[in-house]
Amino acid sequence: MHQPPKAPLKLFRWFCSSERVEEIEGDLFEAYQDWRETKSKLNSNWLYWWTVIRSFRFYLMKKHTSNPSMFLLMLRHFIKTAFRGSLKHKSHTFINLSGLSIGIATSLMLAMFIVDEVRMDYDLKDKELIYRVESYNALRSQEGFNGRVHTGLGPTLVEMIPEITHQTRMGKLNWTVMIEEDEKRSFFQEEFILTDSTFFEFFPLEFIHGSEKQVLTKVGDAVLTESLALKLYGTTDVVGKELNTTTRHNQQYFVKGVVKNPKPHSSIQFNILIFKDTHLDNIRFPLSVRSATYIKVLRSVSPKLLEAKINKTIKPIVSGKTMKATTFKLSSFHDAKYDKHTDDTIIEARDKQMSAVFAMVAVFILVLAIINYTNLTAARALQRGQEAGIRKIIGAGRKSFFFQFVTESTLMCFSSLAVALLLTASLLPSFEQAINRPLLFNYWVDPWFWGIVISAIILLSTIAGIYPAILVSRFRFSEFIKGNIANSTKGALLRKSLVIFQFAVAIIMIVSATVVKDQIDFIINKKLTYKPEQVILVENTVSKNLGLFRDQLSRIPDVNLASVTTSPPGGSSHRVSSDRNVFGQAIYQHNIDHNYAELLNFEFISGENFNPEKPSINEEEVIINETLAKLIQSVNPKNVNEPLAETYQFTVEPVKIKGIIKDIHMESLYESVKPMIFAYEPSNGFNVSRVLIEIRTDQIQETISAIEDLWTEVIPDQGFNFQFLDSRFEKLYTSEIRLGKIMSIFTSIAILISCMGLYGLIMFSIQSKTKEVGIRKVMGASVSQIVMLFNKQVFWLIGLAVLVAIPIAYWTMNSWLNGFAYHIDISTLTIILTICSSFVLAFLTVFFKSYGAANANPVDVLRSE
């Protein structure tokens, strides 16, 4: 006797109806015995399986009580009634459809951007093994962690710690490439990364010419991206060509390879890779250049233990006070990507705050839209209560109501999805522009995208259909037939609280959007003593002719004033800070010339500006700001009566104080004003400097070309790259400006949806009270009294929403504002205005609808019975 396999038998018993199961099972058993006589066991088993599978026939299936044709019939019925209903109540359908479409479209767009953020670097090989090494200097604790470390560290780590398998060091620089062709020079400013040959171990790229092994092996090696090769030479076949930069005249570079452009979704972006000169890199040297250092570790390693091991290994071999006080930390590639405070110049930190705001707004708007739908549908379901009553009498149970409402909401949601997709497709380009970032991935062809969108919509329809179904099925049929459930208070509390929630969200968004906008206006416009839109900044140059250029500029009539400096306002200033000073705080030095103070409208509290006639005296004196002056007075290191008259060694040389100016902002307003000295530095041709040129605003184009002509005449070997100071400032606040734009867009959407919800609710409230209104009118009520009757209940709701929303908004925005060193206070006026406007908005919404009802002839209404 051979035992047939169990699994197919179980399957068979599961689907086969009980009257046939015995005989067929017997037949199968017998057939199996026969097969085993002639065939192998494997073959027989397979045959057994196959026969069971072939037996999936309709006549054998278990019969269920509700048969499928019934199901289809009901479905068709529900779809038909849903269609008829939505055609009959056009305004209701319109409100529902537009609210849902806008909600879905908005959330869809936001979701795309969030997914973009999440999917960055998704294809980077072994990214969980990549760590960035960061340093922390106990002597300069206020600076926090530094994304760049002693350049000798990387190779030492690989040499001494076996768990660390690879390292690569990188430094990003903007250099100017000079191409000479037929005696004509053209300049291009490009993003260079100085790095090791191990770069491709971390961030693999496809080579078009050359190969990983042959490039970046010695000083002078360069690797271009495909697009840059095309831009510079017109072809990608450029291996062996010479590449000159004006930034380093004394070094020649040769193209050793051409790679495909880094993918747009990669964090590592560059145009040229240059081999990093390594012969001075030694961890034992006390001073060194800093490089962003990335390491790759073995899979089994815990980063915390490795961190401890690194510090233990490195500490004994370093020298110098600074290095002895330095400890190292590992930050995973993912964390490094979102760390806005620790900059390594290589990866542009992504804005987590923006993603969080996006996610929150997306969820809120979707919730608002769903609440709209649920509320309106519930109200309408109660209004057509007699239909439900009759369904109940015929025998509709809770399941049937559920099925009906979910069918309706599914239809509605999918129609909205269609509209939403059209909306998204047409609005996406302008949205990309608004937040100044195109989408990285194409979602329209992604099967995952469609799968998730469609399942989300199905989920949404179920959620939206459940509440009306439960509400309707709770009534007894006698209540339906009496026809008074439209006025029932059952579930009204929930509906009202949903409206309160909607308005609370809208109010929070209004307050936040206003505060963000005010703060941005404040930081961009208020605190400057000069007009940034009139100041041109010429970027980094090293030339001994800069002074000459500055002086010659006065020949151009529309140029007011020009200044050569290391530190234009608006961040990334050249700073020398020293912890050896006696004041206990790092002091920041900016090198300026005699025109700088006038150009930026320095207000002198005491003392005076540098005198161009006496450069030697100027070099022994500095101008300081108010913050430093206060610091000197409070510390008073020499313990004298007049501390400001003394000579101090702020940075390198002992200097006297020539003048004190009122504080000005050199950086983003997230930072408080630092103690600063402004030192005189005549243009000597060795320092990297920038030129600030103040122009009169009319005739901008001509003035700029005149300046450029002068530049090519005086400094022919360098490219002329310029920007306006206001755009430089805006760059500091890009994320805030974007936040402001986005907030205002979505606030309008939230307000729109909330008002739609309110409008719909009032519509039903009015319809169910037509008789009451009629009787009141007959008794002598005026139109305004009736309008106020409807408004009164709404005002209650808005009032409660205000009570909930204002504290939340106040608290959230206060904590956002506290991130800035200088910020506005949330004004009472803003809050009062918001409250008033939400009342006005609600009043108008209700007024539009109720005015008609109040004006109707009471006879028509009362006669309708």
Add this chain to the structure above:
Amino acid sequence: MKGDSLGEFEELVLLATCSLGEEAYANTIKDEVETHSQRTYNLSAIHAALYRLEDKGFLSSHLGDPTQKRGGKRKRIFQPTSYGIKSLKKNREMRESLWQNIPASTLNLAK
């Protein structure tokens, strides 16, 4: 296949049932059909044909005794109804009459 007509495969199964007498159940019918038609059929196809024939009234059936070989399960034994036999005969007569009309020259083509 609708209605009362007898399909080709059904006819085969019905004929096999007639020839087996008291021993006609799915497995034996399958063997019988397979030996005569010189090809194999899946057991489920035989089942389907049998139940359909019963539905159409060509077959009747009753449950037999359980046997050891069937793992203690009873078998369903099929018997042709008189209507079934009549239909078979009708089919055969129809074919015979068609055969009669074939000219000898046509039959010779296959020689």
